[in-house]
Amino acid sequence: MNSFTKEHVLSDWRQRADDFEREVAKAVIGLEGAIRQITIAIFARGHLMLEGDVGVGKTTLLRAVARGLGGAYERIEGTIDLLPGDLVYHTFINEAGRPKVDPGPLLKHGEGLSVFFFNEVNRARPQVHSLLLRVMAERSVTAFNREYHFPYLQIFADRNRVEREETFEIPSAARDRFLMELSISAPKDPDLQYELMFNPRFHDVDRLIQGVGEGVLPYRELSDIAAAIQSEVKASDALKAYALNLWSATRQPADFGIKVSGVDMDQLILAGASPRGMSMMMRAARVNAWLQGRTHLVPEDIQSIFKETVSHRVFLNPVYELRREIIMPELMERLFQAVAAP
Numbered sequence: 001m002n003s004f005t006k007e008h009v010l011s012d013w014r015q016r017a018d019d020f021e022r023e024v025a026k027a028v029i030g031l032e033g034a035i036r037q038i039t040i041a042i043f044a045r046g047h048l049m050l051e052g053d054v055g056v057g058k059t060t061l062l063r064a065v066a067r068g069l070g071g072a073y074e075r076i077e078g079t080i081d082l083l084p085g086d087l088v089y090h091t092f093i094n095e096a097g098r099p100k101v102d103p104g105p106l107l108k109h110g111e112g113l114s115v116f117f118f119n120e121v122n123r124a125r126p127q128v129h130s131l132l133l134r135v136m137a138e139r140s141v142t143a144f145n146r147e148y149h150f151p152y153l154q155i156f157a158d159r160n161r162v163e164r165e166e167t168f169e170i171p172s173a174a175r176d177r178f179l180m181e182l183s184i185s186a187p188k189d190p191d192l193q194y195e196l197m198f199n200p201r202f203h204d205v206d207r208l209i210q211g212v213g214e215g216v217l218p219y220r221e222l223s224d225i226a227a228a229i230q231s232e233v234k235a236s237d238a239l240k241a242y243a244l245n246l247w248s249a250t251r252q253p254a255d256f257g258i259k260v261s262g263v264d265m266d267q268l269i270l271a272g273a274s275p276r277g278m279s280m281m282m283r284a285a286r287v288n289a290w291l292q293g294r295t296h297l298v299p300e301d302i303q304s305i306f307k308e309t310v311s312h313r314v315f316l317n318p319v320y321e322l323r324r325e326i327i328m329p330e331l332m333e334r335l336f337q338a339v340a341a342p
Contacts, residue, residue: 006228010290013225016217017043017291020068023213027064028057029195029202030187037182037308038065039291042154042217044283045226046179047136049121049170049312050158056186058158062117063209070215071114071152074105078123084131088143106141106148113150114219121157122167129174136177152219172271172315179280180305181312226287233286235297238342243285243302245339247278250314253331256338260330263320268327270315277313284309299341307332 020042021035028035034050038061041048050058066073076087087106094100102108106116118124118132132155135141139150157178159167175181187193196202235243249256251272254265273281285301292301311328320327 006232010225010228010232014291014293019213020216023068023216024061024064026211027205027208028061030189030192031057031061031184034061034182034184036291037180037305040284040287040305041179042069042222043226043229043287043290044179044280045154045223046280046283047155047177048157049175049178049181050156050184051181052158052160052184053186054160056184058160058184059117059119060205060208061184062115062156062158063205064212065156066115066117067209067212067214068216069114069154069219070217071219072109072112073115073117074109074113075117075119076105078118078120078128080123080125082124082128084127087128087131088141103143106135106150107143111149111151114152114154116153116155118155118157120159122159122170124168126168126171129168129171133171133174133177136174151223175312176274176277178312179284180308182308229290230283230286233289233295233297235282235286236342239297239299239302242299242339242342243278243282246302246306246335247273249335249339250310253335253338256335258331258334258338260327260334263327267317268320268331270317273310273313277310281306281309303336303341306336 017039021032021039024035024038025032038048042065050062052058076082085104087104089104089107090102092100092102106113116135121129121132124132131141135150135153136155139153141148159170187196202208245256249258251269253260253269259265260268281302284305285297288301288304289295289297307329311332314328314331315321316324316327
């Protein structure tokens, strides 16, 4: 692909990305920021976790995204009695009264599986998380004495932050495989609240989803386009130094003079962001630049996706972990204040 052809193709796909966002927005309101972050995750080819209160639209949003992507879609509910095998095979008694084994939700569509949605993933046991980690990391799984591959697969998961009973924290290795963790909350705008409460259009989720254009982004072509974006968008030496300093600040914030109220900064961090995580952060930043019509990175590209791609990769000492929701936003804000942008 020569430079002119690549530029033309990427311009065409940028328009498709805009169309995709408009289609998804037909099913939800007040979530434009989340839709943009999800679009970035799609073109960065990363998995995505949503977190929020009950009934704020997480599932509706992800169903709309799956329809906009096209391809095969599967969903599974996280429960305390879910076993790894439930993702791989389904056992039942057939009409002849004999036991039968069919491929489960991960396998039934083969390479055509585009979106796998794991609802309330933190209700599933660690054994299930282990299998999910394998699928996220390698986009493959072994079953029935063969290897299954899912080259186009993206995993979307959600968890609510209200109920903690019978839940299992996602292990750090699995969390690090998610490109982003997005927080979804109810809109604060009174007009949007009025619409959600009184407009009958938002009372029928299935009809809302049917109104989303299907296959706006041809999922089988996304990996090639994602690779083209990464090679097209460049970073200056100054921008690279800025990103490296941000990474260092996630590991040793005290060295940068960063202070968070009520926290011993020398004891705060158990582990900073991983090399894989920072690489994923840069992938997302390049996509953000591309969506803005640029072929070079600016500090705002990093700043706009840093919290969503890095916060869940910074692990706090146990004494502070219970206060994560309070500490992390302040830490991210202080970090950007302390690290000078080029």
